[in-house]
Amino acid sequence: MGLFDYLFSKADAKCDICVKSFAQMWASYRGQGHDTALGDEAYRPRTEPLPTKVPGQPARLVAIGDIHGDYHKAVRALRLAGLMDEHGSWAGGSAVAVQVGDILDRGDHEIRILILLERLAAEAAAAGGRLYLLNGNHETMNVMGDHRYATPGANLEFLGFSTWRDFCALMKRRSGCDGAGAPDPLQERRDAAARASSSPHTASMARLAPYNWLRSRALMPGSELARRFFAARPTVLQLGGNVFVHGGVLPAHVEYGLERINSETQSWMLAPDGPKPAPSFLRGGSAIVWARAFSASDERRCDCDTLQQVLQSVGAQRMVVGHTIQTRGINSACESRVVRVDVGMSHGCGDGPVEVLEVLKDGQVLRLREHTPPVDVGPATPRHPPHQSAQQHAAPAGAGTAANTGRPPVPAAA
Numbered sequence: 001m002g003l004f005d006y007l008f009s010k011a012d013a014k015c016d017i018c019v020k021s022f023a024q025m026w027a028s029y030r031g032q033g034h035d036t037a038l039g040d041e042a043y044r045p046r047t048e049p050l051p052t053k054v055p056g057q058p059a060r061l062v063a064i065g066d067i068h069g070d071y072h073k074a075v076r077a078l079r080l081a082g083l084m085d086e087h088g089s090w091a092g093g094s095a096v097a098v099q100v101g102d103i104l105d106r107g108d109h110e111i112r113i114l115i116l117l118e119r120l121a122a123e124a125a126a127a128g129g130r131l132y133l134l135n136g137n138h139e140t141m142n143v144m145g146d147h148r149y150a151t152p153g154a155n156l157e158f159l160g161f162s163t164w165r166d167f168c169a170l171m172k173r174r175s176g177c178d179g180a181g182a183p184d185p186l187q188e189r190r191d192a193a194a195r196a197s198s199s200p201h202t203a204s205m206a207r208l209a210p211y212n213w214l215r216s217r218a219l220m221p222g223s224e225l226a227r228r229f230f231a232a233r234p235t236v237l238q239l240g241g242n243v244f245v246h247g248g249v250l251p252a253h254v255e256y257g258l259e260r261i262n263s264e265t266q267s268w269m270l271a272p273d274g275p276k277p278a279p280s281f282l283r284g285g286s287a288i289v290w291a292r293a294f295s296a297s298d299e300r301r302c303d304c305d306t307l308q309q310v311l312q313s314v315g316a317q318r319m320v321v322g323h324t325i326q327t328r329g330i331n332s333a334c335e336s337r338v339v340r341v342d343v344g345m346s347h348g349c350g351d352g353p354v355e356v357l358e359v360l361k362d363g364q365v366l367r368l369r370e371h372t373p374p375v376d377v378g379p380a381t382p383r384h385p386p387h388q389s390a391q392q393h394a395a396p397a398g399a400g401t402a403a404n405t406g407r408p409p410v411p412a413a414a
Helices: 001-007 014-030 069-081 110-126 137-144 152-174 187-196 200-208 213-219 224-230 253-256 258-270 306-315
Strands: 060-064 096-099 130-133 236-239 242-245 318-321 331-333 337-338 353-361 365-369 373-377
Touching: 069 110, 069 353, 096 236, 096 253, 110 130, 110 152, 110 200, 110 224, 130 365, 137 213, 137 258, 152 187, 187 213, 213 224, 236 258, 253 258, 253 306, 306 365, 337 353
Parallel strands: 060 096, 096 130, 242 318, 318 337
Antiparallel strands: 060 353, 236 242, 331 337, 353 365, 365 373
């Protein structure tokens, strides 16, 4: 029995006054109409339809690449883009921004970033702007139960979050605030711990990565975090002539239906009938969150014909993708029909420079980088001088990232 379990097991005998006080406090809180963004209302199942295609071209459109648990780099990116002021409030006015996924893994501040972006999205909508947040492959991996890239610091963050949520649930349950039938957080916690030691493999993983079992419980389909943050997000989004996606939209995805992909991903994450396997379009190297067909730094390895076919079929001019780190900064390929915005800025993913993409209504497509004037987005600069031989110019083994070969090893998986 863990310390948390032990202390809560004594609550009946030791905390009568605490329970009564909590009931009074909770009733007062619920009756005063406070903002419930951080309360229980935030965890309700998000069943409203997700946006897939939004018409019109905003005067200013911003895209932010993979963040991977680096809160401080996330803040710097938001400020670089003019979306957040020094007080942490939305400063983008009517600007429209998209973060292309991969907030989870490789960094220690995942929940902190999720809450920050959730708050900014609400402030943006109130100011006449928008902040859209997409799911990436690391969000879907974690909901599936794959936590290979979670850091010890992030798992401690999950420990604190889970402990607080369980404490609140227990107090409400024992003080009658939630009525009959509320689940017992202690039993849920025991069940999650039991699942984590149900086989030699899971027990070994639990020893190597403490608190991964709490992470699984917090992120599994139907869980509080899956409902609050990820089920409320599209996987693919078209804004005017720009398609935003974490990995890449392939013809099979268009044929299947982009709205259907968003709807079925949401349903899988909400799990109204209990957890089920992830949809096939989220698994494997050609998955919409894993595809790298348009992301190779060497443009000759990009499937430009397929890209053009996809864009024509959805009526768009450009695709904006993350997922594959661009060590030479935000760049374009295939005659600017794809822009790659993952620059590996997270401390856990290369600690690259902070960059964001800006698309203006007059057609300018700009790369913003800290301490540097904006520049037009163009193809990646050559890795070697042009006078070098073809043999010298060849990319070293492992440098290419265009292969659609499933889950890549560290550090290829961005």
